[in-house]
Structure formats: C-alpha cells, structure tokens
Amino acid sequence: MSQPVYLRIADDLRRQIVDGRLAPGDRVPSRHELAREYEVSDRVAVEAVRLLSAEGYLESRPGAGTFVRTRPTVRRLTRSWYREDRAGSPFAADMEAQGRAGSWRSSSETTTATPAIAGRLEIAEGDPVMRTRYVYLADDEPLMVSTSWEPLAVTRGTPVMFPEEGPHAGTGVVARMRAIGLQPTQATEVVTARAILAGEAESLSSRIGAVVMVIQRTYRSGGRPVETADIVVPVDRLELAYEIPVS
Amino acid sequence: MSQPVYLRIADDLRRQIVDGRLAPGDRVPSRHELAREYEVSDRVAVEAVRLLSAEGYLESRPGAGTFVRTRPTVRRLTRSWYREDRAGSPFAADMEAQGRAGSWRSSSETTTATPAIAGRLEIAEGDPVMRTRYVYLADDEPLMVSTSWEPLAVTRGTPVMFPEEGPHAGTGVVARMRAIGLQPTQATEVVTARAILAGEAESLSSRIGAVVMVIQRTYRSGGRPVETADIVVPVDRLELAYEIPVS
DNA sequence: TCGAATTTGTGCGTATGTATC
DNA sequence: GGATACATACGCACAAATTCG
Numbered sequence: 001m002s003q004p005v006y007l008r009i010a011d012d013l014r015r016q017i018v019d020g021r022l023a024p025g026d027r028v029p030s031r032h033e034l035a036r037e038y039e040v041s042d043r044v045a046v047e048a049v050r051l052l053s054a055e056g057y058l059e060s061r062p063g064a065g066t067f068v069r070t071r072p073t074v075r076r077l078t079r080s081w082y083r084e085d086r087a088g089s090p091f092a093a094d095m096e097a098q099g100r101a102g103s104w105r106s107s108s109e110t111t112t113a114t115p116a117i118a119g120r121l122e123i124a125e126g127d128p129v130m131r132t133r134y135v136y137l138a139d140d141e142p143l144m145v146s147t148s149w150e151p152l153a154v155t156r157g158t159p160v161m162f163p164e165e166g167p168h169a170g171t172g173v174v175a176r177m178r179a180i181g182l183q184p185t186q187a188t189e190v191v192t193a194r195a196i197l198a199g200e201a202e203s204l205s206s207r208i209g210a211v212v213m214v215i216q217r218t219y220r221s222g223g224r225p226v227e228t229a230d231i232v233v234p235v236d237r238l239e240l241a242y243e244i245p246v247s
Numbered sequence: 248m249s250q251p252v253y254l255r256i257a258d259d260l261r262r263q264i265v266d267g268r269l270a271p272g273d274r275v276p277s278r279h280e281l282a283r284e285y286e287v288s289d290r291v292a293v294e295a296v297r298l299l300s301a302e303g304y305l306e307s308r309p310g311a312g313t314f315v316r317t318r319p320t321v322r323r324l325t326r327s328w329y330r331e332d333r334a335g336s337p338f339a340a341d342m343e344a345q346g347r348a349g350s351w352r353s354s355s356e357t358t359t360a361t362p363a364i365a366g367r368l369e370i371a372e373g374d375p376v377m378r379t380r381y382v383y384l385a386d387d388e389p390l391m392v393s394t395s396w397e398p399l400a401v402t403r404g405t406p407v408m409f410p411e412e413g414p415h416a417g418t419g420v421v422a423r424m425r426a427i428g429l430q431p432t433q434a435t436e437v438v439t440a441r442a443i444l445a446g447e448a449e450s451l452s453s454r455i456g457a458v459v460m461v462i463q464r465t466y467r468s469g470g471r472p473v474e475t476a477d478i479v480v481p482v483d484r485l486e487l488a489y490e491i492p493v494s
Numbered sequence: 495t496c497g498a499a500t501t502t503g504t505g506c507g508t509a510t511g512t513a514t515c
Numbered sequence: 516g517g518a519t520a521c522a523t524a525c526g527c528a529c530a531a532a533t534t535c536g
Contacts, residue, residue, distance in 0.1 A: 057442075187493060188489070213460070313521080
C-alpha cells in the first residue's frame, strides 16, 4: 500500500486529463500550488510533473507555466496493399491526400551489412549494401525519418542502384524494383515503439522522451528480401492506418 | 550549448546501450560511481538514471544495482488478411504458432456509445452498444488487454449478441458476424502509441511509464462498421507484424 | 520601458527506509 | 549483521523565461 506521494499526484492529474476535466491547453497548478495543495515539498511536485511530461501528458514553458499537451494535428500514414502500385512516391500521395506538401531529403552510401540487417535481408554479415537515410517533410516540417538497406547483389550495375538518382528517383521501392525486372509480392511491416533517441530527436525537432513507432519494413520478391527499412514515426505527429481486406 | 549535466550522462549511457557496448543485463555504474565519474552530486546521477528508466532502457533493483533492461521474449501478433478466415480465435492461433497457450478472460455489458465510439461505429451518441473487455493471456501471463464495442442494432436478438456466450463464443469477430449473415469485407487498424495508464498497468502487471501500442480496429460489412475495438499492446511483450500483399 | 513577481529547470546536500548481497 | 544500493522526500539556491502592473 501507500504509494509514493509523487505517483499519487501524477495519478490525480493523469486521471483528470484522460477523462477531460483538464482539457488540452489548460494550465495545471504550479509546483508551489501543488506542493501546498498536497502538503509536500516542491521537489515532490516537480517529480510528479516531470513524470507526466515524460509520458507526454504535460508540457512546460519556463516562466509561463505547465499545460496539458495539445496534440498537434495528427497526420495519417496509410499502409495498405492497394496504394503500393501507384506511380510516384507513396509518401507524397499520402500527404497530398491530406492537403500537405510532402517532400524528402536523402543521402545514400554503400556499406556492409550489420548482423541485424544481414538477418533481415537474408544475406551474409558484411555483404555490401546500399544504405539510404531519409528525412520526410510535410510543409517543410520534419515529420519522420527512415533508413533503407538494399543488397548490392540485387541492384549493382542497374539504373536504380542509387535510390534517389536517375530516371526512377523518388518512385518508391516497388516501382524501382519493377524497373529492373523484379516483382515485389509482399511487404512485411513489424511495428514496435520505443523512446526517441537523441539523434532522432534532433532530426525531428522532438523533445527527449518522446515516443516513436518503428516500422521494420521488408519487401520480398520471389521469396527473397530485396529491401528493408526502419521507419521512425513520432506518435505525436503521425498515426498509422492499416487497411486490411477480409478474405 | 552546455546541456544540463544529467542529460549528458543519460545520453552517454543511452548511446552505449543502443550500440551494444552495454548489453541487456549488464550492470551500469551505481549512482555514487556515476557521480564521482562525472564530478557531480549523486542527485544528478539519480536524475539521469531515472530518465533512462522512464524510457525503458534501464531497470533498477534496490540493493542490487541498475541494469540494462532485458527485453522479455517478444511475441509477435500477426495482422494479415489471410489469417482472418480461420475458424477459432486468431489470438489463440497466433500463440499456438509460437508454442504458447493462448487464453483470455472477458466480460460483456450493454452500455451507450460515447462520442468517440459513436464516431467510430457511425451511430448516434448514446445509442446502445455491447461493450466487452478482454484480458489476453499467454501461458497464464497477462499479455494484452482490449475493449470491443458492437452496435446492439446489429446483434440484438441474435445468437452472437454476447460475444463470449453461445455456440460462437471465442471464434472472432469475422466468424460471428458471418453466423448472423453479415460479411465483413474490411478491417482498418489505426496504430498509435502512448504511455500506459494506471489501470492498464495493473491489469498487465506493467510498470508505470511503460509504452503501449494502441490498435483502433474497426470491422466493416457492406460499408457499415459492425465492430470496433481498442487493443492495448505493451511494446516490451509484443510486436505487431503486418503482412501486406503487393498488388 | 522597466522592474517585480512568478514559474520552470537544474543542481546540491541531507535524511530515512528498505532491499540485496 | 554490516556494507552497499536504490527510492523517496525535504529544503534550499540560482538562472532564465515569462507575465503583468
């Protein structure tokens, strides 16, 4: 019994936020007010607020106060089989459907497969791969980042070896693979979530402690992986929508 | 420049964990050691460790020390169209495929639609619905929880009105709807992630601050929603795998 | 425009309790 | 039982940002 006081304060506030008694944008009591209200030291109130900030419920502005976080417009990333055969970039199509200008920056380099990537691409550790890092933007704001790996055994010497150069730049994996005679038949997306890393927080202008979803996507052609990618999606900017046909 | 010291310590440790120099199960320096190493007060070291614990990287045991969190065996939840037409429960099939005994507890009650649920089911606020809460277990350990809502306008008076009673108990939404002449043609799963709520943490024996993914699933039959559910999945126990056929 | 009050962020030192080794 | 380590809590201090009269 007898939970720590700071958890009790946090629970009180969290409950008020979840069931709407505290609405997004509302100011919560300052730490002195909380300390007085609960008859504790101000450090205890600070810990409660810090916990809820880490969980994404609160947001503080020095000098101004602490407020219930307003979810920015959450955009949707559609993940469904019938969008994949479009020409052009799936990301740009998604953003266009929501009235946003989708764009991206990328840089590619050849490297060798780490154990994890080798496992996903079903090649040997150390085999050469093309690694491409992307930053995706919506209306010039960074929205998500991803890193893609393709076995050079598949693309070396073809016009699509560099994903973002040549006639097939920016058309998506499926179109590029078709251009060199491969027919991707299946994509697997393994979805997990974790706290953002410092480097990602910088690329995305996100706060430390933010939660991101990570999509490990693998395209296969004839049973063989032809591309795999880690797509890092901040949950406060994007939700994922999978459209699944039922037999 | 000049980040706060506790963030610098946290970044140092986080980087070591992410790139494997500190492996799961490894002990990290005690807060006295960290304080000495970075020439700060031990309270500062505590803040750094607390941050990484909240992010899920570290785990402390009083008296013993602080350790890099070992991910328990992550089980996989397969989300793909071609599994949905099986007889029996999709969850049980998933667990069986991984050598686990899947089971669940549930309780149903009639209630009225909140605004959010009314919107998802495309019915009016206050319309009667059947709400069912589930706790899913693998080898008798709680693994995930979900809440399902079905419009009573669809199921009232049919043998499947109570999802977990009668001849079609435990067979999944698709099979139950077929039993009353409806043919679900599409499922939409909107995936987000957030910090766990206190009530969920209790049901799942999870720690406060743990991250969960939330799947908002909606089944449609003939364009009309026939069921919607919130499926709450702790990321340290389950990953989601979507299998997407390419055109 | 200025200055005072408020609020948050960070940091220090200390104390007590409890769990582990 | 003693040493170690973590969890929580108190009280204080100062800088920086904001608010407001």
